[in-house]
Amino acid sequence: MMQIRFADYGKMKNKKSQLKIQQMAFMLMAVTLFFVLAGMFVLVYRFSQVKQSASVLEEQNSKLLVTKLANSPEFSCGNAFGSSRISCIDADKAMMLKRNIDKYTNFWGVASIEIRKVYPAGGNSTCTLLNYQNCSIIKVLSKNVNLLPASSNFVSLCKKDVYNEEVYDKCELAVFIVSSEDKRTK
Amino acid sequence: MIKKRGLINNKLGQEEMIGFVLIIVIVTIIILVFLSFSLRKSQNEVVESYQVNGFIQSFLQYTSDCRNDLEYLSVQNLIFSCRDGGTCLDKRDVCKVLNSTLKDIVKESWRVGSGRPIQGYKLDILVNKEGMLMIKEGNETQNYEGSSQDFSRKGEDFEISVIIYY
Numbered sequence: 001m002m003q004i005r006f007a008d009y010g011k012m013k014n015k016k017s018q019l020k021i022q023q024m025a026f027m028l029m030a031v032t033l034f035f036v037l038a039g040m041f042v043l044v045y046r047f048s049q050v051k052q053s054a055s056v057l058e059e060q061n062s063k064l065l066v067t068k069l070a071n072s073p074e075f076s077c078g079n080a081f082g083s084s085r086i087s088c089i090d091a092d093k094a095m096m097l098k099r100n101i102d103k104y105t106n107f108w109g110v111a112s113i114e115i116r117k118v119y120p121a122g123g124n125s126t127c128t129l130l131n132y133q134n135c136s137i138i139k140v141l142s143k144n145v146n147l148l149p150a151s152s153n154f155v156s157l158c159k160k161d162v163y164n165e166e167v168y169d170k171c172e173l174a175v176f177i178v179s180s181e182d183k184r185t186k
Numbered sequence: 187m188i189k190k191r192g193l194i195n196n197k198l199g200q201e202e203m204i205g206f207v208l209i210i211v212i213v214t215i216i217i218l219v220f221l222s223f224s225l226r227k228s229q230n231e232v233v234e235s236y237q238v239n240g241f242i243q244s245f246l247q248y249t250s251d252c253r254n255d256l257e258y259l260s261v262q263n264l265i266f267s268c269r270d271g272g273t274c275l276d277k278r279d280v281c282k283v284l285n286s287t288l289k290d291i292v293k294e295s296w297r298v299g300s301g302r303p304i305q306g307y308k309l310d311i312l313v314n315k316e317g318m319l320m321i322k323e324g325n326e327t328q329n330y331e332g333s334s335q336d337f338s339r340k341g342e343d344f345e346i347s348v349i350i351y352y
Contacts, residue, residue: 027202031209038213042220067236087243119248119294154240154295156247168258171249173291 051184055148058180062110062151066178069108070155081158081169089115089176091159095132098140105141111181112150113141115157119173133161143181150179231331232303232352239333242348245291246335252276252283261287265346266339269313281319289321296350298324306351314343327351 069075070087074097077088094115097104115138127135157174160167246262252274253259259267259274261284268281288309296307306324310317334347 027206031206034210034213038217041217063234067240070240085247087240088247119291121294153237154244156244158247169249170258171247171260173244173248173295 055182055184058183059148059151062148062178062180065108065110066151066153066176069113069178070153070176074104077156077158081171085156085158087154088156088158088171089174091115091132091138091157094138094140094157095127095129098127098138099129101141105143108141108178109180110141110178111143111145111147112139112177112179114139114177115155115174116177117157117172117174118154146182147179148182150177152177232329233331233350235331235333238331238348238350239335241295242333242335242346245288245295246346248287248291250283250287252278252280261291262337265311265318265344269318269342269344285319285321288319292321292348293323303352304350308349308351310345310347312345312347315345325351 070089075089075093077085077090080090081088117136122134122136124137125131125135127138152175155174155176156171158169158171161170162168246260248261249258250261250264251258252264252267254267254272254275259280264280264284264287268284272280274280274283292307292309296304298304298306304324305327307322308326309319309321311319330349330351332347332349334345336343336345338344
């Protein structure tokens, strides 16, 4: 009678140990699964951030570009209006650049370059060679893509004008706007 | 004896559960902290100081409709001429032309309003640290960007400063 009891007790102990091992295995699996899922979540999030960072870099590039592009030889007034000026755009140069923009499409690495007259305000007419003296917006470069938020800076837009048969330098206030392509939507 | 063993087992099970819950809570807190740091986007400034500086450089070159014997005066030359007490060829007072031109330029360039990002602006022209002209509109807030430009002529120091409040 006593022997049977001991044998039963041994079996019971064995079963309990098995149950314990099973419990631990399940626990380990649950913890591993939890960490794997958390890791996957972090990885997916990190990967989505890479594209975001690329866009931020593009935006920063536009900001840097907008501060120096007005003083680049392609746009700057140089000495055409008396002394040398800073933040001054030669409107004639900009119009000619607009005409030959095919040669400059990827030169600055941006998708849109626009010069918008601020003062005196002159509506929303886009400049062509025909209405050049009375227009407001010179669209130098305009790619048909999705654009990131634009960066802008004030510039002086100068050109030669005629009044009473007399040629004089006329400078107006304008905003130079640059935007890059938004590559996230691709 | 068996009852005691059951009690010990029960206690061990409770401890395991507490440990598991603790791990989950700690990992959740770590994830939340990580998320809050990641989601904190860099706020874009409404106005950048280089824009204010570009604004000053540009409006100084603006060609006004006030003409002297030689040319149409730029805003910079209007400032000098106003200091000299000059008049335009059409007998208008240069200081009045300067005032109205600058008022219009700033108004068109920085549109102020309750629904707009710009809350106010202040343009100051000082000669030898004394006020010559001040144009002000809107509210002065804690967030602002500004820039100034100094130059001298005939031994006098001119300082032009612009502050944009947003």
